[in-house]
Amino acid sequence: MKIDSVRFLADIDELGTIGYREGQGITRLALTDEDVRARDWVQGRMEEAGLDVRVDAAGNVIGRLEGADPAGKTMVIGSHLDTVPQGGKYDGSLGVLSGLECARNLIEADVKLPWNLEIINFTDEEGHHFAGTFGSRAMMGSAAREELYGVKETGAPSLADSFQRVGLDPTRIDEARRDPSEFRGYLEMHVEQGGTLEERGIDIGIVTGIVGIYRYVIEVEGQANHAGTTPMASRKDALVAAAPVFGLLPEWARARSDEMVATIGDVTVSPGAMNIIPGHCRFTVELRSIDAEDMARVRDRLDTWLDDNIRSALMKTVYEKDGVYLDDVLMSHIARGSRRSGVESVAMPSGAGHDAQSFAPYVPTAMIFVPSRGGISHSPDEYTDPEHLVNGVRVMMHTLLSLAEAEGQED
Amino acid sequence: MKIDSVRFLADIDELGTIGYREGQGITRLALTDEDVRARDWVQGRMEEAGLDVRVDAAGNVIGRLEGADPAGKTMVIGSHLDTVPQGGKYDGSLGVLSGLECARNLIEADVKLPWNLEIINFTDEEGHHFAGTFGSRAMMGSAAREELYGVKETGAPSLADSFQRVGLDPTRIDEARRDPSEFRGYLEMHVEQGGTLEERGIDIGIVTGIVGIYRYVIEVEGQANHAGTTPMASRKDALVAAAPVFGLLPEWARARSDEMVATIGDVTVSPGAMNIIPGHCRFTVELRSIDAEDMARVRDRLDTWLDDNIRSALMKTVYEKDGVYLDDVLMSHIARGSRRSGVESVAMPSGAGHDAQSFAPYVPTAMIFVPSRGGISHSPDEYTDPEHLVNGVRVMMHTLLSLAEAEGQED
Numbered sequence: 021m022k023i024d025s026v027r028f029l030a031d032i033d034e035l036g037t038i039g040y041r042e043g044q045g046i047t048r049l050a051l052t053d054e055d056v057r058a059r060d061w062v063q064g065r066m067e068e069a070g071l072d073v074r075v076d077a078a079g080n081v082i083g084r085l086e087g088a089d090p091a092g093k094t095m096v097i098g099s100h101l102d103t104v105p106q107g108g109k110y111d112g113s114l115g116v117l118s119g120l121e122c123a124r125n126l127i128e129a130d131v132k133l134p135w136n137l138e139i140i141n142f143t144d145e146e147g148h149h150f151a152g153t154f155g156s157r158a159m160m161g162s163a164a165r166e167e168l169y170g171v172k173e174t175g176a177p178s179l180a181d182s183f184q185r186v187g188l189d190p191t192r193i194d195e196a197r198r199d200p201s202e203f204r205g206y207l208e209m210h211v212e213q214g215g216t217l218e219e220r221g222i223d224i225g226i227v228t229g230i231v232g233i234y235r236y237v238i239e240v241e242g243q244a245n246h247a248g249t250t251p252m253a254s255r256k257d258a259l260v261a262a263a264p265v266f267g268l269l270p271e272w273a274r275a276r277s278d279e280m281v282a283t284i285g286d287v288t289v290s291p292g293a294m295n296i297i298p299g300h301c302r303f304t305v306e307l308r309s310i311d312a313e314d315m316a317r318v319r320d321r322l323d324t325w326l327d328d329n330i331r332s333a334l335m336k337t338v339y340e341k342d343g344v345y346l347d348d349v350l351m352s353h354i355a356r357g358s359r360r361s362g363v364e365s366v367a368m369p370s371g372a373g374h375d376a377q378s379f380a381p382y383v384p385t386a387m388i389f390v391p392s393r394g395g396i397s398h399s400p401d402e403y404t405d406p407e408h409l410v411n412g413v414r415v416m417m418h419t420l421l422s423l424a425e426a427e428g429q430e431d
Numbered sequence: 432m433k434i435d436s437v438r439f440l441a442d443i444d445e446l447g448t449i450g451y452r453e454g455q456g457i458t459r460l461a462l463t464d465e466d467v468r469a470r471d472w473v474q475g476r477m478e479e480a481g482l483d484v485r486v487d488a489a490g491n492v493i494g495r496l497e498g499a500d501p502a503g504k505t506m507v508i509g510s511h512l513d514t515v516p517q518g519g520k521y522d523g524s525l526g527v528l529s530g531l532e533c534a535r536n537l538i539e540a541d542v543k544l545p546w547n548l549e550i551i552n553f554t555d556e557e558g559h560h561f562a563g564t565f566g567s568r569a570m571m572g573s574a575a576r577e578e579l580y581g582v583k584e585t586g587a588p589s590l591a592d593s594f595q596r597v598g599l600d601p602t603r604i605d606e607a608r609r610d611p612s613e614f615r616g617y618l619e620m621h622v623e624q625g626g627t628l629e630e631r632g633i634d635i636g637i638v639t640g641i642v643g644i645y646r647y648v649i650e651v652e653g654q655a656n657h658a659g660t661t662p663m664a665s666r667k668d669a670l671v672a673a674a675p676v677f678g679l680l681p682e683w684a685r686a687r688s689d690e691m692v693a694t695i696g697d698v699t700v701s702p703g704a705m706n707i708i709p710g711h712c713r714f715t716v717e718l719r720s721i722d723a724e725d726m727a728r729v730r731d732r733l734d735t736w737l738d739d740n741i742r743s744a745l746m747k748t749v750y751e752k753d754g755v756y757l758d759d760v761l762m763s764h765i766a767r768g769s770r771r772s773g774v775e776s777v778a779m780p781s782g783a784g785h786d787a788q789s790f791a792p793y794v795p796t797a798m799i800f801v802p803s804r805g806g807i808s809h810s811p812d813e814y815t816d817p818e819h820l821v822n823g824v825r826v827m828m829h830t831l832l833s834l835a836e837a838e839g840q841e842d
Contacts, residue, residue, distance in 0.1 A: 214660030231659060235705055247694035248642060248719050248782030249625030249806065252685050259695055263677035270671055274663050283658035284670055285705045292697040294646055294715045294749075304705040308659050338705075371659030395660065 021129045023417055025410040028121045032409065035061065035101070035117065036109030045400025046109055050102035050144035050154075051079065051182035058101040062116060062141055069124045071139065078158035078196035079143035079188050085123045087133045093204035094136040096383075097122060097416065098156065098375055100145035107146075108402025110211045110409075114390070115375075116141045118209040118413040125417060133424050135204040142375045149179040156378035158196040168193065200382035205350055207419065208376045209388040209412050211404050215395030216368055223411045224365035225389030226354045229310030230377045231281075231369055232343030234319055236305040238262070241332035244291055244299025258301035259289050261330045268325065269305065272318050279369050280309040282318060310343035310369050344377055350386035350419075353426065357418030363411045372397075388415055432540045434828055436821040439532045443820065446472065446512070446528065447520030456811025457520055461513035461555035461565075462490065462593035469512040473527060473552055480535045482550065489569035489607035490554035490599050496534045498544045504615035505547040507794075508533060508827065509567065509786055511556035518557075519813025521622045521820075525801070526786075527552045529620040529824040536828060544835050546615045553786045560590040567789035569607040579604065611793035616761055618830065619787045620799040620823050622815050626806030627779055634822045635776035636800030637765045640721035641788045642692075642780060643754030645730055647716040649673070652743035655702055655710025669712035670700050672741045679736065680716065683729050690780045691720040693729060721754035721780050755788055761797035761830075764837065768829030774822045783808075799826055 038061060039046045039054035048054040059081055066073045066083030073083045084094075099115020119139035126133065143155030150170045157163040168180040168190045180190035212218075217225050242258030266284055273282035283306045290300040305322065309315050319340075326333040351367070358365035370376075370387060379385045390412040393403040449472060450457045450465035459465040470492055477484045477494030484494045495505075510526020530550035537544065554566030561581040568574040579591040579601045591601040623629075628636050653669030677695055684693035694717045701711040716733065720726050730751075737744040762778070769776035781787075781798060790796045801823040804814040 212660065213657060214662075215665065216660075216662070219665075233659070245806065246624060246782065246808070247692065247696055247717055248644070249623065249627075249808075250692070250782070251625075251627065251689070252681060252692055253689075254626065254630075257681070257694075259677055259698060260681055263674050266670055266674035266677070270663060270668070278662070278664075281658065281661070281663055283668075283706070283708055285658055285700070285707050285709060286703040287670060287698050287700045289696070289698045294696045294717050295694070296696050297694055298696060306658055306705050371657065371661070395656065397657070397660075 021125055021131065021417065023121055023125055023410070023413050028117065028413055029406055029409065031065065031117050031120070032109060032113060035113050039103065043400065045106040046103050047105050047107065048101065048103045049105065049148040049176070050146065051186050055102050056186055059141060062101060065120060066139065069120060070127050071123055076196045077188070077192045078155045079183065079186070080155040080159060080196065081141040083120070083123065083139040085126065085137040087136045089134065090136060092135055094138050094202055095133065095204045095420070096138045096140055096206045096379070097208070098140035098142055098206065099208050099210060100142045100375060102144055102146050102148065104146050104398045106400055107398055108400060110402055110404050111213070111397050112145060114409065114412065115208045115210055118416045121413050122417050122420060133420060134427050144179065145375055148176050149182060153373060153375050153378050154179065156375035158193055159198055160200065160378050160382055161197040162378065165193065203383040205347065206376060206379040206383050206385040207350065207388070207416065208374060209390065209416050210374055211392045211397055211402065212389040213372050213392055213395070213397035215392070217389060217391035218393060218395065220366065222366045223363040223391070223408060224358045224415050225368045226351050226365050227346055227370045227387035227389055228351070228367050229343055229345040229369050230374060230380065231308040231310050231371050232312060232315055232341050234307040234315050234340045235338035237336045237338060238303050238305060238326065239334045240301045240330055242297070242299050242301070245297045247295045247297050250297060255297055257297050259298040262301040262303060264329070265322070265325065269322060272321050273307065276314045276318055277309060277311065280307070280314050280318070281371065282307050308371055310345060312342045315342070344380035346380060346386050347384035350384055350423070353422040354386055354388055354415060354419045356422045357415045360418040360422065361411060361414040363415065388412055388419070432536055432542065432828065434532055434536055434821070434824050439528065439824055440817055440820065442476065442528050442531070443520060443524060446524050450514065454811065456517045457514050458516050458518065459512065459514045460516065460559040460587070461557065462597050466513050467597055470552060473512060476531060477550065480531060481538050482534055487607045488599070488603045489566045490594065490597070491566040491570060491607065492552040494531070494534065494550040496537060496548045498547045500545065501547060503546055505549050505613055506544065506615045506831070507549050507551055507617045507790070508619070509551035509553055509617065510619050510621060511553045511786060513555055513557050513559065515557050515809045517811055518809055519811060521813055521815050522624070522808050523556060525820065525823065526619045526621055529827045532824050533828050533831060544831060545838050555590065556786055559587050560593060564784060564786055564789050565590065567786035569604055570609055571611065571789050571793050572608040573789060576604065614794040616758065616795040616797070617787060617790035618761065618797055618799070618827065619785060620801065620827050621785055622803045622808055622813065623800040624783050624803055624806070624808035626803070628800065628802035629804060629806065631777065633777045634774035634801070634819060635769045635826050636779045637762050637776050638757055638781045638798035638800055639762070639778050640754055640756040640780050641785060641791065642719040642721050642782050643723060643726055643752050645718040645726050645751045646749035648747045648749060649714050649716060649737065650745045651712040651741055653708070653710050653712070656708045658706045658708050661708060666708055668708050670709040673712040673714060675740070676733070676736065680733060683732050684718065687725045687729055688720060688722065691718070691725050691729070692782065693718050719782055721756060723753045726753070755791035757787070757791055757797050758795035761795055761834070764833045765797055765799055765826060765830045767833045768826045771829040771833065772822060772825040774826065799823055
């Protein structure tokens, strides 16, 4: 069995014309006209391939190929076709199209897997409307009803409004929910969105887990005053008080684990004049790690440091979302699939969120990363070499076959 | 000889109505209608007191009282009646009105000093048009001709335009210049604009010098990148690179001298998002000290630290203006004047600039500070207790008399 690399690459290119503008990349915000065109296009491709296609109550487009035992479990290969504003043509699309290509190969080779296979395009992974990964969370029952009506500062419509616009009934959202025990597993191929694979010259990343994200805003009060007439000893300088954290936080994260990251991405000093002592300093803190204990420890260390050193500091939680570890069995089959495809692989965490994250707490889940040139994503400059794309879908195919073999039911 | 405290305080209050708006303090930007009203008002008061009044080529309003030897030297008591936008009623005004009150007392008591006395309202101390302390620098020959035509970002007119509007000829500016050897000295009473006198419960500050100001903008380049997918070891975080300076600079200043101050008043991080590693960090540095060596040492230490630690750092000089030491002899007479007035005094530097700074390099110069409540100035909340105001003018009077005695020529 060989995948049809020309067909697969042509699909990527064709899908990449939907929502594309010269110099501005691809804009297919979830459930806008551009996204609807992409949804219709992939539905057509799935039908052409011979899949049974349906759209569930969350707007997820599902192409199903029955396995040896139609009443048995189902393997999902999924991702999303929506993009950020001015995004690239690989993020999300690869996951859906790699699944489609695998399904076409299985059909053409008349191979029946021991499970049904579902190729899914999930709704609003990028969070155009509200919180992101909506469709996959709706399927796992972890999307809150309120998300349908929430509105972001960007002025995007609510999900409920967009649902109605495209002919979906937001009151029936619970019908998208499925019992996790239906599923044998969840697989997703995605661009790395970081530079590790490229730097190390490795073709395939086997994702060990998806990082959690904790976000905080810290406000430090000092006292604004004349920078000429206020002696150093009389100052309450909010920036000087806060500054040690800017260096300490990265150290604390590195001391916990190589895989943890901590970022102070924004600092604002008020009133912000050359000749006025900073009366206020606001800064953001973001922690990411798969390991919830690492996250809690660094957060607590920050909290304690602020308590001990800056009486006036106020630490506000923006949100705390825990990471997930992916499935060891599926990971081992991706490793075997890589060897069979003749490419090198390495285990690595995912620093960004994905639909896989919605499934991982409930269903054995794994992800295949392919290199991102320059580590760039969410940008018109997002690029992955065609050879890497083809390697990725080959590994996906061999992963399915390896697992099927191991489970002794391949037909 | 007793000063007339009721008259002096009434003058301050009456002048304080010109340019005043409820809740917005006083706005008398140099050479605007409000400032012209104040200039006319003080000219009238000087004439009523019996002074010979003239306006020089820089617009300085000069009230002259001849001494025992009209051909001899002249003592100046000066400051300014212009204000910042929404300023207070003490900054500048005290210096002019304290001189006026001393002159009235000398006239009423028929006391002739060994020098002529000139009470001067200098033009545009606050720098509404361009660089500040214009009138006093024009008198000392240290104002550049270009300052007449320079325009600030605020959109204020050029000095030349304002000169013409009020009937002054900007091409004759050099005629305001006087030979420093004409002057026996320069005295200025001013609000402290800091909180030291109030905190220590002392009535009079004897100014030892006026700080120089060095200002820099520092730009640090890093590399903006995804805060989730870029491992700590691969980052070029401009904020993390710059942050140690935020703590070190104040330490370096304190290590040099108790009187030196160093301020990082503004920090900007770009792109400034929670989930993006700072690619750029810009911050301001301001140093103030009377001592030029202290200034140069801390500047050099900063420069060296940046060179050694942040290859991408660029340090741009905004300006470097050296400080001045004031005159020991005049200072000792202010101390004696304080004792004779029954008030406590303390030697202290001035952290802000004044017209005295223009005279100090050329003419023996001294300043008398009175307390600022809460250290606040350049604000509608600027306030000095009437008792402190009266103490200040008493000390000014006794300083003149003490110096006159010492010079053995009092009539």
